[in-house]
Amino acid sequence: xxxxxxxxxxxxxxxxxxxxxxxxxxxxxxxxxxxxxxxxxxxxxxxxxxxxxxxxxxxxxxxxxxxxxxxxxxxxxxxxxxxxxxxxxxxxxxxxxxxxxxxxxxxxxxxxxxxxxxxxxxxxxxxxxxxxxxxxxxxxxxxxxxxxxxxxxxxxxxxxxxxxxxxxxxxxxxxxxxxxxxxxxxxxxxxxxxxxxxxxxxxxxxxxxxxxxxxxxxxxxxxxxxxxxxx
Numbered sequence: 370x371x372x373x374x375x376x377x378x379x380x381x382x383x384x385x386x387x388x389x390x391x392x393x394x395x396x397x398x399x400x401x402x403x404x405x406x407x408x409x410x411x412x413x414x415x416x417x418x419x420x421x422x423x424x425x426x427x428x429x430x431x432x433x434x435x436x437x438x439x440x441x442x443x444x445x446x447x448x449x450x451x452x453x454x455x456x457x458x459x460x461x462x463x464x465x466x467x468x469x470x471x472x473x474x475x476x477x478x479x480x481x482x483x484x485x486x487x488x489x490x491x492x493x494x495x496x497x498x499x500x501x502x503x504x505x506x507x508x509x510x511x512x513x514x515x516x517x518x519x520x521x522x523x524x525x526x527x528x529x530x531x532x533x534x535x536x537x538x539x540x541x542x543x544x545x546x547x548x549x550x551x552x553x554x555x556x557x558x559x560x561x562x563x564x565x566x567x568x569x570x571x572x573x574x575x576x577x578x579x580x581x582x583x584x585x586x587x588x589x590x591x592x593x594x595x596x597x598x599x600x
Contacts, residue, residue: 380407381498384427386418386444387411387460388436392483396431396460399487406491415444422452428498432477434461434468442468442475449476453586456497460490469508473592479503501556502588538581538599547574548599552591 383406387393393411400406410425412418415432416439422430430448434441445457458479459472472480479497481490482505493503540548543564550560561571575587584590593599 382409382427384430385411387433403491415439429456431460445475499556
């Protein structure tokens with residue numbers, strides 16, 4: 370099997386959606402210096418971001434949350450509906466439980482805080498573009514600690530909710546193993562390497578996992594698994 374081929378050399382196309390011009394420019398200039406990344410556009414609010422996603426078809430969107438006209442969470446919902454192959458990374462200073470779970474519920478594939486370095490952000494972009502789910506370490510701990518929530522309904526969570534009932538979802542030992550690695554942020558390729566499986570086998574496991582969990586993507590699978598104590 371060949372390694373380091375054209376798949377590694379392709380440039381990942383990125384759209385930046387951020388209402389602060391200075392931040393937008395800083396992101397663009399920083400990421401343009403990193404090999405393998407290509408800035409294809411920018412937008413100043415969620416509505417413009419959605420329009421440019423449909424026009425430019427970027428692989429990854431860096432999405433702020435608090436913006437005029439349409440916020441990042443609403444824009445992410447529309448992107449997931451209208452361009453499901455586009456990966457969305459929330460890049461924000463917001464770290465409240467309500468915001469975190471609203472973003473994940475909307476279908477975000479990653480959640481980064483704005484104090485992340487450009488080099489680390491580029492690593493996250495490449496991981497997410499490759500199919501991984503990435504959460505800021507502090508955010509990941511918050512998600513894990515909230516696994517007992519009965520559903521992702523952050524807008525109505527004002528105090529500690531009751532424990533969720535035990536899940537009756539039945540995953541095979543291998544599916545549980547794959548799902549645990551998804552929750553750890555590994556891509557399908559990395560999971561295949563870790564478990565000594567073929568990539569298509571991992572994809573088949575993921576398809577069965579998502580069917581059993583009644584979710585539509587890896588992010589939802591990871592969040593639901595952690596919330597229900599499956600992994």
